[in-house]
Amino acid sequence: MKQFIFLLIILSISLTTFAQKVNQQDSIMLRKIFDEALVNGKSYDWLEHLSNSIGGRLSGSLEAERAVSYTKEELEELGLDKVWLQPVMVPKWVRGVNEYAYFESTTGNSTVVNICALGGSAPTPEGGLKANIVEVKGLEELAALGKEKIEGKIVFYNRPMNPKLIQTFEAYGGCVDQRYAGAMEASKFGATGVIVRSMSLKIDEHPHTGTMTYGDLPLEDRIPAAAISTKDANLLSGALKLNPKTTFYFNQTCRAFPDVESFNVIGEITGSMYPEKVIVVGGHLDSWDMGDGAHDDGAGCVQSMEVLRLFKRLDYKPKHTIRVVLFMNEENGLRGARKYAEVAENNNEKHIFALESDAGGFTPRGFSFQSSDEDFKQIENWKPLFEPYLVHYFVQGGSGADVAPLKKDYNVMAGLRPDSQRYFDYHHAHTDTFDKVNKRELELGGAAMTSLIYLYDKYGTVNDPVE
Amino acid sequence: MKQFIFLLIILSISLTTFAQKVNQQDSIMLRKIFDEALVNGKSYDWLEHLSNSIGGRLSGSLEAERAVSYTKEELEELGLDKVWLQPVMVPKWVRGVNEYAYFESTTGNSTVVNICALGGSAPTPEGGLKANIVEVKGLEELAALGKEKIEGKIVFYNRPMNPKLIQTFEAYGGCVDQRYAGAMEASKFGATGVIVRSMSLKIDEHPHTGTMTYGDLPLEDRIPAAAISTKDANLLSGALKLNPKTTFYFNQTCRAFPDVESFNVIGEITGSMYPEKVIVVGGHLDSWDMGDGAHDDGAGCVQSMEVLRLFKRLDYKPKHTIRVVLFMNEENGLRGARKYAEVAENNNEKHIFALESDAGGFTPRGFSFQSSDEDFKQIENWKPLFEPYLVHYFVQGGSGADVAPLKKDYNVMAGLRPDSQRYFDYHHAHTDTFDKVNKRELELGGAAMTSLIYLYDKYGTVNDPVE
Known part of the structure; x- marks a missing residue:
């Protein structure tokens, strides 16, 4: 029994030491991310414009076109290394009167x-x-x-x-x-x-x-x-x-x-160590025509944009290429997601991690990971870092409709999991409007996403670790 | 090393067996509680009446008086063993025009x-x-x-x-x-x-x-x-x-x-084994005069009423006396809470556990416990039971203003901890109205509270365990 206790103590100490090492540096960075998001966050202002000045953004509509121009301009403002539009043909369906x-x-x-x-x-x-x-x-x-x-x-x-x-x-x-x-x-x-x-x-x-x-x-x-x-x-x-x-x-x-041309809106910070390895964060820019598409998925778009803004603002130089993708046509075709995956394949781009936010701009509870058990173990080690922000509910499961086409054996896809109780009150209805979004809930989501991407960038995945 | 692994396995097995024993019976009961609350819950209807037909319930106001009558009648409808009003003098302050x-x-x-x-x-x-x-x-x-x-x-x-x-x-x-x-x-x-x-x-x-x-x-x-x-x-x-x-x-x-007479509204199911030991669940019935007091604290009142309704509906016969207390005058005097504690003291009643909901009717995240470390360990054992409902964030800390006067060395006070992001958007303002409350979020809170009270009733506290 003594030996057992001794070994248990050794085990605890080494686990503690490991945990402390991870914790100290990273917990400081996470604190910075959350502070900046909660004090100077831009996501709420962006969403206000998308919702109230542009409105519902059904694929092929004038509003979708305006949303493409607006978000491209806003990404350009961030001083990223590259911002571009990726053309994609989308269906055009009109409700009538x-x-x-x-x-x-x-x-x-x-x-x-x-x-x-x-x-x-x-x-x-x-x-x-x-x-x-x-x-x-x-x-x-x-x-x-x-x-x-x-x-x-x-x-x-x-x-x-x-x-x-x-x-x-x-x-x-x-x-x-x-x-x-x-x-x-x-x-x-x-x-x-x-x-x-x-x-x-x-x-x-x-x-x-x-x-x-x-x-x-x-x-x-x-x-x-x-x-x-x-x-x-x-x-x-x-x-x-x-x-x-x-x-x-x-x-x-x-x-x-007939189908019309539209675009995925893309911006990136090029990686300093592994420019050829890509980490994607995104949401879908199109929405239904009823309501403003504030929760579905304006929220996911502005949170994803906020990830790159936070990295720039905090002067963090990612090791991997970090790319925000605002996918077109998730709602009625998924053409943007397919196009993005197809181009990535053709260009031999290696996507090691992708994260989507498409479950509303509510208080984040955690993330869902489409991953191997080994990869999931990695993220579970990071769980204590998220606990102070109450975003530490991690599960294996689905990721997001737009990032799923990027799934390979070697990589990890994930989805932000906000509190889901109110989502279907507004989903695809006239009531999905800006006033239903709480600024802090939205910002906490963006900060949690940034934190997760920071950790993946710093440590890599199981198959593509940072050496 | 072999011995270590062997011992680790033994330890795991015995922990698992213990956990399974607690889990199986109790997890079935918790599932019943949540199902009934989410399918046939009454809290939302009660809150609708309190908010829209009665309105803001400042101590000493006509609305507070009407809220006393209404909740007393509704508690009587539940077929409890006893329902009564406890007189208390409260301040009367009027806003003017x-x-x-x-x-x-x-x-x-x-x-x-x-x-x-x-x-x-x-x-x-x-x-x-x-x-x-x-x-x-x-x-x-x-x-x-x-x-x-x-x-x-x-x-x-x-x-x-x-x-x-x-x-x-x-x-x-x-x-x-x-x-x-x-x-x-x-x-x-x-x-x-x-x-x-x-x-x-x-x-x-x-x-x-x-x-x-x-x-x-x-x-x-x-x-x-x-x-x-x-x-x-x-x-x-x-x-x-x-x-x-x-x-x-x-x-x-x-x-x-000058002060006027008002009341705490109280109802109880008398305990089958320990009628002299009391478990309290409550919120405060008064609110500010602006808005309807839907979140502060109509929500806490109807959730507490729901606890007793659920026990009756599920035909659960508690071992201890379970008492719902709708406290008067939390906002500007705490007279109801003091009166209740004073009467309890004079009657030599032993309160082993009390739970308050006074942080809004938002998605519940967990509970905060004003307790000894030993008592907190007990509740941590129950944590896995709450995980399927995502209400498993347990911390040591404050409980609630109305139950705090009941705190003794031997007992445990607790507070429901809902998601706090939106609370101060509405708190004490014109905007604290019924439409800000989501039915499911409210019901999840009531079900979580019922679950916690069920466990305390079944097992007792560290100082007053069920034998």
Whole structure:
């Protein structure tokens, strides 16, 4: 037993010494990063401009174009080594005007409800679409009902997000198939249209849009699809229980245009030791057309820009090339992310680490790492450094839609994980506006991201350590 | 080395077995608590009523009286073993109307600013008070300036909250002496009035009230004191830099009345094994008169009520007496807390644990424990149970103003610690309204509190363990 205790003491001492060595230098640097972000941070001002002076930035829109120019100019102001635009062709879909819907329980007894077209949806026929409506809890129930019960009708997908899940992104993941594939599947059974319960845990009057697919369906089978607010979904469901012959009317004039050219906005500080090894930090510059896209993903963009601003301001000279990428077209195509990965591949660039912020500008809780167990062990050693800032919840899991295409065996992808409780209240809705973002919460996220990138730059990854 | 590894394995196994034993039963119970709170929680509805149908509940006001009746009725609905009102005399201070202020940089060039009287302040003389104004960064600078520079003037306390502190309550603690003691101290140097920068990290137009003291000053020396919005504090400070002879005018008609009778609202489930040992959970029912007091502390009250509702709903029969206490008059007197502790003492009641929620209805991060190191070790063993809900940040520190008077050597006091970033945006201001509370964040707090009380009830404390 004595020997055991002795060994335990030795072990503790050596661990402590190691920890102290890492801690002292690095904890001073992290403190500097957080202080500068909280006192002189620029992310909130940038977001104010993106949200209030530019607004929703759907791919192919004038607003997206203006956001490209604005962020490029702002990055140029930072005195980076290089700032450029990377061209990419993106889809252009336009919502149109006068989205309108009601349900009719009995003739003449109609209730107006709040809808919005899903992104990429076909329009309704001119003058709108009216039909009986049938409620299902998902794609399985749709298939079980089959052609007989579906043909000629509007399908109403009404499976709510599961409130029991603490991480709201899991609840979103458990529902979003209805929005993404609902129209495609319903069309196969002869449905004429689709109404989907908004992906939100909040019961309110705001519909939430989002991307959808028709897969390989021929043009004539592409039926219109819209989201309905959670409050109206509950109303409609109640009306259907009283009268299953309730009819639904909706009108939307959305339209797809040919692809247009847009850009990823990129800036970098070139590495002093390993210029050919790249660390990426980014968010997506496009957003949906409703609201300002302040949380999704204006926040992630300005936080990523702040990472490079902080390094410049603190006069930190990175060993690796640190690159901010504001990806275009995450929401309805992921074209920017694919283009970036393709160009990186063609140029034989080695990306050792990439970090995305695309879960809202809320208080950061930690990071999620798409990594080997060995790489994850490395980051767990850094955990105590993040504890004073309460950003020390580290898990293995997904990273971000825009950085995922960069994943290789040897590298690490990560995503900032802010508190997720409020995210889906605003996500893809009119309510995703600047006033929903708290300055300090946003800044803490940017500072946490900078800290993580600093550590990866200083120490490298398991496969690409700094020698 | 082999022996070391062997012992390490044995140690791991026994730790694991112990952990599993605690974990399995308890983690099932915690899951039930969180599920019920997130699916059928009542706290949000209660808060809606308290905020929107009753409103700000300053001690001695009609609203406070209505809040007493409402919460008593709602507790009675829960089928507790006992619900009662505990009488307590409270101060009655009334804001009055037409609070108004401006500063005048040069004659005729005046800027209207947003102020509100501090709680307990004297009124200005009829028609208002106008004088030169002198800026200080705190009580020390005031004393350094002395009578010569202060006499006849209005003192402007303008030390802001420190944005570098991650826990905003620490930043508040570093400033609040200006508000609490500013008028008393300035009066000693002959000042005629006091203007205090609002205790908020947000730069906006809302003044934040809060309690203040005159100490033993005779009535004639009690000079009027008001809070100014952070934005206007910055403006005024800028104007004073340009012209130190800037004057300030303010008018407020607040008034103190004789004490009136009010009540702590109390309900309990009597313990099955230790009815004489009491566990308290609570918040304070009074609030400031501005806003609805939704976060401060409507949230804490409805979360505490939810604890008892959850136990009844889940048919949990506590071993100890579990008591919810909605304390009256935390904001400007703490009379309810003192009365409760005094009655408990007189009745020889043994309080083994008390928990307060008075830091807003935001996402809970953990708890702070006013406890011995030994008691803190106990709670650290329970930490893994809270990790799935991300409420596992446990620290030793303060508890809550209302439960602190119950502290003895043998017992443990605790406070819920929600995310603190947004709290001081709303604290004591017009903006502390129901719409600032997220339903899930509120419910997670109530569920975390219920979980902690369940564990203390099941296992007891170090000094009063369950045998």
